[in-house]
Amino acid sequence: GEDVEQSLFLSVREGDSSVINCTYTDSSSTYLYWYKQEPGAGLQLLTYIFSNMDMKQDQRLTVLLNKKDKHLSLRIADTQTGDSAIYFCAERDNTDKLIFGTGTRLQVFP
Amino acid sequence: DTGVSQNPRHKITKRGQNVTFRCDPISEHNRLYWYRQTLGQGPEFLTYFQNEAQLEKSRLLSDRFSAERPKGSFSTLEIQRTEQGDSAMYLCASTWSTGVDTQYFGPGTRLTVL
Numbered sequence: 001g002e003d004v005e006q007s008l009f010l011s012v013r014e015g016d017s018s019v020i021n022c023t024y025t026d027s028s029s030t031y032l033y034w035y036k037q038e039p040g041a042g043l044q045l046l047t048y049i050f051s052n053m054d055m056k057q058d059q060r061l062t063v064l065l066n067k068k069d070k071h072l073s074l075r076i077a078d079t080q081t082g083d084s085a086i087y088f089c090a091e092r093d094n095t096d097k098l099i100f101g102t103g104t105r106l107q108v109f110p
Numbered sequence: 111d112t113g114v115s116q117n118p119r120h121k122i123t124k125r126g127q128n129v130t131f132r133c134d135p136i137s138e139h140n141r142l143y144w145y146r147q148t149l150g151q152g153p154e155f156l157t158y159f160q161n162e163a164q165l166e167k168s169r170l171l172s173d174r175f176s177a178e179r180p181k182g183s184f185s186t187l188e189i190q191r192t193e194q195g196d197s198a199m200y201l202c203a204s205t206w207s208t209g210v211d212t213q214y215f216g217p218g219t220r221l222t223v224l
Contacts, residue, residue: 092211
């Protein structure tokens, strides 16, 4: 079945770059997404990438997609304390529902 | 438009009681999804509607769960005879089913079953 995996924790110093990694199994996924969740809140869409793209940049965010290895990453440049949250990657399956990873908790320290 | 809204935000109930949650999607969106998120996990799909039609239900959705979207606008999710294992955050998302199909999420309803 479909499965999305992420590392559980990442800790970075303020001002450094953060890289959050994700692997997925469904090679037919058309879109892959990154969502951010702050404590007690719903999910905020950060960015998405179409499966025929290798890279997408949006301000401080860079998404890299290696379709051969089914590997997705999110790079946050100049990480700020306000970036501390849980980050979920998700793939859209062939019935248009989202399959989420377990989330990566990003902690930014001064 | 203020985005997807969900009510109530928190619900505490005793085991065996029935609960109902409401989701109001973004007004022009024709698809509405329900997900459940337990502590330390990512959201898991429960069911979705296109307009008023319920198109898919997860195996997670036992017969104690029922969802409706009677006029293709707001949706309700009812859980009958709640169990402690139903304690979770219930998230609603909506989208317009074309192209990117980006799902926008509401703030969720946190259910605690005592």
